[in-house]
Amino acid sequence: QAKSAGRNTYRFFNPEMQTKVMEYAEFANDIRSSIQNKDFLLYYQVQVNHHGERVGTEALLRWMHPVKGMVRPDEFIPIAEETGLIIPLGDWVLVEACQVLAGWAAHTLTQGLTLAVNISAHQLRTHDFVEKVKSTISKTGADPSKLKLEITESMLLDDIDDTIEKMRALQAIGVTFALDDFGTGYSSLSYLKRLPLDQLKIDKTFVRDLLTDTQDADIASTIVSLAKSLHLSVIAEGVEQEDQRILLASYGCLLYQGYLFGRPVSLKEFMASLETFENQLS
Numbered sequence: 572q573a574k575s576a577g578r579n580t581y582r583f584f585n586p587e588m589q590t591k592v593m594e595y596a597e598f599a600n601d602i603r604s605s606i607q608n609k610d611f612l613l614y615y616q617v618q619v620n621h622h623g624e625r626v627g628t629e630a631l632l633r634w635m636h637p638v639k640g641m642v643r644p645d646e647f648i649p650i651a652e653e654t655g656l657i658i659p660l661g662d663w664v665l666v667e668a669c670q671v672l673a674g675w676a677a678h679t680l681t682q683g684l685t686l687a688v689n690i691s692a693h694q695l696r697t698h699d700f701v702e703k704v705k706s707t708i709s710k711t712g713a714d715p716s717k718l719k720l721e722i723t724e725s726m727l728l729d730d731i732d733d734t735i736e737k738m739r740a741l742q743a744i745g746v747t748f749a750l751d752d753f754g755t756g757y758s759s760l761s762y763l764k765r766l767p768l769d770q771l772k773i774d775k776t777f778v779r780d781l782l783t784d785t786q787d788a789d790i791a792s793t794i795v796s797l798a799k800s801l802h803l804s805v806i807a808e809g810v811e812q813e814d815q816r817i818l819l820a821s822y823g824c825l826l827y828q829g830y831l832f833g834r835p836v837s838l839k840e841f842m843a844s845l846e847t848f849e850n851q852l853s
């Protein structure tokens with residue numbers, strides 16, 4: 572019953588701090604055992620260009636909780652970060668994503684696709700991050716130039732020189748970097764200039780009300796100009812309507828990700844969607 576009533580039920584069952592602490596510990600334990608039991612999986616969301624061609628995908632983590640069912644990342648990533656469990660979890664994501672990417676090289680429908688993987692601040696901060704990514708790439712045989720790592724602005728505040736050094740080391744073997752949720756953080760323009768980035772991702776909160784909120788529209792258009800002047804590519808996330816895409820295109824944003832083109836789906840569904848598309852053409 573608690574499950575069907577949704578998140579608000581927690582307040583009812585859980586008015587005291589003590590309960591919260593126990594729930595938190597339980598949740599952390601659940602994450603721990605779910606890593607072992609392989610209850611996590613990756614979903615894939617397509618990214619398209621202005622011709623409607625698929626150019627890439629983003630891997631998005633999903634948790635099949637044994638009792639609660641599917642749990643969205645926003646509900647468990649913060650806890651995984653606080654408990655340090657994001658490290659083993661992030662390791663798993665990277666291995667899984669690179670294995671899939673390596674497999675994609677063998678099929679004409681997936682050959683050219685890039686695969687973007689979200690990296691959390693804690694992962695980036697670990698001293699062996701670069702080595703881990705490199706060894707995962709070589710063990711799986713993934714093409715590093717098809718692997719894109721998504722970082723967020725908040726990560727950059729910590730130790731910018733260390734971040735730049737790590738990014739450079741991976742860039743040297745072909746890995747690319749996107750700055751996720753761009754516009755929601757606090758990165759200064761001078762930082763942005765120094766980072767070896769390839770792409771800015773316009774945060775979906777600016778895309779959502781693009782057609783009605785002129786401030787959001789101005790911000791989106793400014794991000795596109797900024798990307799241009801920094802010689803970075805720019806992609807909009809959260810594109811749900813064709814009119815949003817058209818307006819973004821008028822600003823010069825020619826890459827898109829959102830429900831308009833496809834929801835995040837399991838690998839099996841993603842592959843099936845590629846084949847359906849192919850069949851429609853032939």
Ligand code: C2E
Nearest residue numbers: 631632643644645664689690691809810811828829830835
């Ligand atoms: P994100 O990286 O910014 O991912 C985009 C989010 O927008 C995804 O939410 C995606 O499902 C959602 N989305 C895509 N298209 C649309 C759309 O048209 N409309 C709307 N309203 N939403 C759309 P999701 O999958 O719930 O992931 C949430 C966040 O969790 C991600 O935001 C990312 O920050 C984090 N995350 C996901 N997977 C991983 C992971 O493997 N590692 C880490 N560290 N974080 C992850």
Ligand code: MG
Nearest residue numbers: 629689721751
């Ligand atoms: Mg992302």
Ligand code: MG
Nearest residue numbers: 751752772808
């Ligand atoms: Mg994002």
Ligand code: MG
Nearest residue numbers: 751752774775
């Ligand atoms: Mg986000």
